[in-house]
Amino acid sequence: MGHFWLPNDADNRQPGVLTYTPGDGLHLSLIGGYSDAAWIPQDAGTRQLTSRTRRWPIIHGHAENEPITLLHCAEERGQMAGTATAMYRQDMRAQQALFGIRIPAEDSPSFSSIEVEVENLTGWASEPDMTIEIDMNVPRSWRVQTELAASRFADIQGVTAELGRRYTVPDFDPRRGSLSFTGEAVSYIQFQSSEPRSLAYWRPFVNVVQDLISLAIDAPCGIVRQVLTPSTEIFEGSEANARIHLHTNELVVPQPTEPGVDAAEAIFTLKNIDFAHVLPKWFAVRQQFLATCNMVIGAMYLSDPGYLNSQVVTAVTAAEAMHRAFAPDPPIPTAEFKRLKNGLVDSLPEERRQWLREKLAHNDHTLRQRLDDLVSRPDSEVIAALLPNPQAWAIAATKARNGIAHEGHSEADLLLMHAVVTVTQAVVKMNLFDQLGIPTDRLRYALATNRNLCQAVRLACQHWPTIEEGA
Incomplete structure (x- = not known):
């Protein structure tokens, strides 16, 4: 509960x-509200009411x-x-x-860093920092030990990424019938710049981390x-808080208190690859294959992926888009293609030439x-473990799409x-x-243990089995 106003009209505060x-x-419910409708004088002393836009780029407020x-x-x-x-x-x-600041515009350079926590990030980080030690020589002798993990860093085009760990000291909770104690370790990734950046600049970093963890864990996170x-100038010159919480409408609703994915069932974790390598590499890979990532990883985030026909089109189109992003050489050399195309076009009557030009528009x-x-393209052993008959799969996928x-x-x-x-x-x-650059042995292990990949292997063997020699 509080008061809200437009940035250029701070005296017109509405409760809500x-x-x-x-x-x-x-959702914001106001007693009152805002309207940019106005009466415009017309001829003969009449007036006309303009329509309302019903949209505002920014609203300021003060609540709680x-x-x-x-x-x-x-x-x-x-x-x-x-x-x-x-x-x-x-x-x-x-x-x-x-929550904790008022900025004049989304593109105003007001923030020096953004910190993100994603579901299953703690398991993916695979920190061996919390252990239970049992002394087998002394009956009923055991202890829980925590060794604070050091932060790991990566550089992404001048932005420093820190994979850190935040700990809560164990707390004893005496009850009438028992005594329990709890502790907590939470992983986060913070991106920091030497100069202030806007919210519009920092926000995509969150989605990049979310996609990486979802892909690695093979589950929507x-x-x-x-x-x-906030930047030093903003923090010292306004009523901004030291930590500004950003809330957005999330496609994947987080459930942080639910059981996490077992790291052993993940495709890969930081046990298999170095953080300083995989994070910058993921930024580059995701940018190169953005359309493919949006289709394949985006499908993981949907509770209802849609009709099977649309799933076929999306999956095969994602594969096609990925191949395009590799930018392979055209099937026919460009000069030869132009020569052949011109020769074919010239051989037709004038009224049919435009039709053929459109049919032969691309050397694809x-x-x-x-x-x-x-x-x-991937390691042959990995593909052999996944797909016994790649050619039969390619034919079936092409016909279906x-x-x-x-x-x-x-x-x-x-x-x-x-x-x-x-x-x-x-x-x-x-x-x-x-x-x-995920190691081949890890991918082969995932093909044998990961639930979704095991299903893919089973379906590939069922529908496109290996053709026996001489068959």
Whole structure:
């Protein structure tokens, strides 16, 4: 509960209630509200009421003794007052909220760092810092020991990333029937710059970390906490807090108190690769294959991935987009392609030449060629363990996608389409892991232990088994 106002109209403060739910987002209910409608004089002494935009880039507030900034606000419903230019009440939705600061604009350079906690980050970090020691020579003798882990660092184009660990000292909780004690270790990644940056600059770092952990753990991981640090000038010159909490509407609703994914079931952890290598490499890989990552990792975040037809198109298109991002040489040398194209066009009647030019617009690989090449890029032992007959898979995936995209239906049955989706996603992920430099032995271990990859292996063996020599 508090008061809210537009940045250029601080004297017009409206009482209201701001609520936040990770899966539902930010809602502001005002007693009163804001309207940019105005009466415009017309001819003959009449007036015309302009329409309202119902959108505000920023709203400032003060609630629960905290300065607040709401970003990208839009009216959900409102009730006009009698003048038609004022509001009686108004409900809004905001995309983002900063608790602890008021900034003039999203692109204002106000923050020196952002810290993010993601589900399963602590398990992925694989810190051997908390152990239980049992003395077998002394009955009933054991102790819990914590060795504070040192931070690990990586450099991403001038931004320093720190993988740190925050500890809570064990606390004894006496009850009438027992005595319990608890302690806690929480991992976080903080990105820090030597010069202030805007919220718009820092926000993508959060999504990069979320995608990396979700890909490595092979499960959707929600964002537990996002905390910004104001620049020295902002902190000393305003009422800003030392730690600014950022709240957004999350696609994956975090459940930090639920059991985490066992690190042994992950595709890879920091036991298998160095933090200083994998984080900068992931930034580069994700940027190069952004469309592919959005389709494959994005599908993990959806509770309902949609109809099977759309899943087939998305999975195979992700593979196609990945091959395009590798920028392979064209199937025919460019000069030869132009010569052949011009010769064919010139051989046709004038009224048919434009039609052929459009048909031969691009010197591109076919989808089948792209899938064949994509499956040949990772380590051959890994692909052999995943896919006994790559050529048969490429043919089936091509027919399924082209049938849906070009003919409106696929001749494949539902079980085959499900296999195409599952195996194609696994092939794409194996290419991403190969680009990250994940060790081959770890990937082969994951193919034998990870639930989703095991399913891909089983479906590949069922639908595209190895062809025996001479068969």
